Amino acid sequence: MPWLDWMSLFIRWFHVIAGVAWIGASFYFIWLDNNLRTPPEWKQQKGIKGDLWAIHGGGFYEVAKYSYGPETMPTTLHWFKWEAYTTWISGFALLILVYYFGASAFLIDPRVMALSPTIAILYGLGFIFGGQAIYELACRSVLAKRPKVFAGFLIFFVVFACWLATSLFSGRGAFIHVGALIGTIMAGNVLLNIMPAQRKMVAAVAAKKEVDPAWGMGAKLRSVHNNYFTLPLLFIMISNHYPMTYQHPQSWLVLVAFIGISAYLRHYFNLKHIGVNKPSILVISTVLFAALTLWVSWPQAPKSAESVDSSEQIAAVSQLNPLDKSAFALIQTHCVSCHSSMPTDEIFKVAPLGVILDDWDDIKRYAPQIAQRTAVTKDMPLLNKTNMTEQEREQIALWFAQMNQ
Numbered sequence: 001m002p003w004l005d006w007m008s009l010f011i012r013w014f015h016v017i018a019g020v021a022w023i024g025a026s027f028y029f030i031w032l033d034n035n036l037r038t039p040p041e042w043k044q045q046k047g048i049k050g051d052l053w054a055i056h057g058g059g060f061y062e063v064a065k066y067s068y069g070p071e072t073m074p075t076t077l078h079w080f081k082w083e084a085y086t087t088w089i090s091g092f093a094l095l096i097l098v099y100y101f102g103a104s105a106f107l108i109d110p111r112v113m114a115l116s117p118t119i120a121i122l123y124g125l126g127f128i129f130g131g132q133a134i135y136e137l138a139c140r141s142v143l144a145k146r147p148k149v150f151a152g153f154l155i156f157f158v159v160f161a162c163w164l165a166t167s168l169f170s171g172r173g174a175f176i177h178v179g180a181l182i183g184t185i186m187a188g189n190v191l192l193n194i195m196p197a198q199r200k201m202v203a204a205v206a207a208k209k210e211v212d213p214a215w216g217m218g219a220k221l222r223s224v225h226n227n228y229f230t231l232p233l234l235f236i237m238i239s240n241h242y243p244m245t246y247q248h249p250q251s252w253l254v255l256v257a258f259i260g261i262s263a264y265l266r267h268y269f270n271l272k273h274i275g276v277n278k279p280s281i282l283v284i285s286t287v288l289f290a291a292l293t294l295w296v297s298w299p300q301a302p303k304s305a306e307s308v309d310s311s312e313q314i315a316a317v318s319q320l321n322p323l324d325k326s327a328f329a330l331i332q333t334h335c336v337s338c339h340s341s342m343p344t345d346e347i348f349k350v351a352p353l354g355v356i357l358d359d360w361d362d363i364k365r366y367a368p369q370i371a372q373r374t375a376v377t378k379d380m381p382l383l384n385k386t387n388m389t390e391q392e393r394e395q396i397a398l399w400f401a402q403m404n405q
Contacts, residue, residue: 004097004101005372005377007097008094008097008098011090011093011094011097012094014086014090015087015090015091015093015094018083018086018087018090019087019091019237021083021087022083022084022086022087023230023234025080025083026223026226026227026230027227027230029080029223030223030224030227030270030273031273032052032063033065033220034270034273034274035052035273035274036049036050036051036052036063036065037050037051037052038050039051039064043064046071047066047067047068047069047070047071048064048065048066048067049065049066049067050064050065051063051064051065052064068205068211069201069202069205069211070205073202073205073206077202079195079198081190081191081195084186084187084190084191085187085190085191087183087187088183088184088186088187091180091183092180095124095176095180099124099173099176099177100117100121100124102368102369103117103120103121104117104365105355105365105366105368105369106170106172106173106354107120107121107124107169107170107173108120108169108170108173108365109169109170109171109173109354110361112166112167112168112169112170113167113168113169115168120168120169120173123168123169124169124173124177124180127161127164127165127168127177127181128177128180128181128184129184131157131161131181131184131185132181132184132185132188134157135157135185135188136185136188136192138150138153138154138157139193139221139222144221154225158256158259159256161178161181162174162178162252162253162255162256162259163252165177165178165252166251166252166255167252170246170354171243171245171246171247171248171251171354172239172240172243172246172353172354174246174251174252174255175236175239175240175245175246175251175255176236176239176240178236178255179233179236179237179239182229182232182233182236183233185225185229186225186226186229186233189222189223189225189226190222190226193218193219193222194219194222194223197215197216197218197219198215198219200212200215201215201216227266227270228263228266228267228270229263230266231262231263231265231266232258232259232262232263234262235258235259235262236255236258239258240353243350243351243352243353243354244296244297244349244350245258245296246354247350247351247354248296254292254296257288257292258292261285261288261289261292264281264284264285264288265281265282265285267281268281268282268285317360320360323395323398323399323402324360324399326395326399327363327395327396327399328360328363330388330392330395330396331357331363331370333386334374334381334386334388334392335357335370335380335381336357336358337386338351338352338381338382339351339352339355339356339357340356340357340358341356341358355369357370364403367400367403368400370396370400371396371397371399371400374388374393374396375393375394375396375397375400376397378393
């Protein structure tokens with residue numbers, strides 16, 4: 001349906017804009033906090049804990065952080081929350097539009113687990129919000145008071161989430177659900193901890209009451225978690241364009257590796273902001289990414305899935321009506337060289353977007369997408385490299401119309 005494509009375009013565009021604003025603000029404030037320096041005595045007497053001078057846009061900026069708060073609460077106080085909220089809202093809307101409206105095509109893979117669209121969507125929602133609840137409970141438990149133990153829990157939590165998602169959903173659907181879980185945790189940190197702590201602090205300063213240090217410490221801890229999650233989340237946001245990652249036989253390990261290495265790479269910049277330069281982190285990260293690339297790109301053994309010309313497949317096709325047979329033949333001619341578990345195309349060695357059209361059941365699952373891309377937008381086959389004619393595109397449109405009668 002064309003309106004779904006237009007909605008997807010505008011929501012995705014807004015999601016990227018909101019995400020840039022949120023992650024940019026996160027990076028900036030982590031950098032700012034780590035670059036504050038001890039101010040001169042006269043500033044300390046005013047209650048200023050740290051200051052920073054910067055130049056940008058043709059002017060000088062002086063930033064000061066108070067140990068308690070200003071003598072008089074300013075009339076305009078800028079809060080940073082809607083960047084997080086709008087990123088999550090638009091991302092969740094995109095998840096519904098692409099993966100829940102198109103669950104049979106993009107969320108479900110019968111080779112992984114045969115699920116109905118309704119059950120797959122319920123599993124997806126349970127995965128996201130159940131995972132966020134587990135994280136939140138852990139942060140509020142005694143685990144949070146033991147940093148090393150909590151770090152171990154968080155590593156196990158992420159690894160288990162990656163394995164569980166790839167055991168339930170298609171590779172592409174699994175990656176995006178892990179990303180949705182991380183994004184929900186990050187937005188939840190803002191909504192459930194960072195903002196309440198800031199409101200308490202503002203109220204206490206306005207009333208000239210004592211500020212509980214635990215408020216700031218708890219909010220800063222969640223901010224640090226969000227900071228380390230940013231690079232993994234950015235990878236997951238673009239991963240759907242790179243099927244060699246989510247279609248790998250051990251895709252959950254690929255995802256774990258990307259999350260781990262990118263978080264470690266972020267650690268380099270966090271250290272650098274406080275004056276600790278460890279180029280070894282960059283070297284190790286580069287070596288690990290190179291090893292990961294080599295492993296993922298290593299030729300895989302042929303899959304055990306039935307060949308499209310097996311006797312069972314031939315028998316199934318022979319029972320189709322004439323329109324179905326015609327569509328099957330056209331798809332075999334124009335699509336399967338790329339969209340197969342073992343592509344023969346000279347460029348695409350992995351099925352683009354994880355769309356596999358090896359057998360009739362696959363074709364029925366992706367029928368709306370096939371009709372949309374070949375008969376409506378007409379951008380497939382790519383660059384029309386197989387020379388699909390207008391008459392053949394009309395046959396696909398007629399076939400899809402018959403399917404919906």
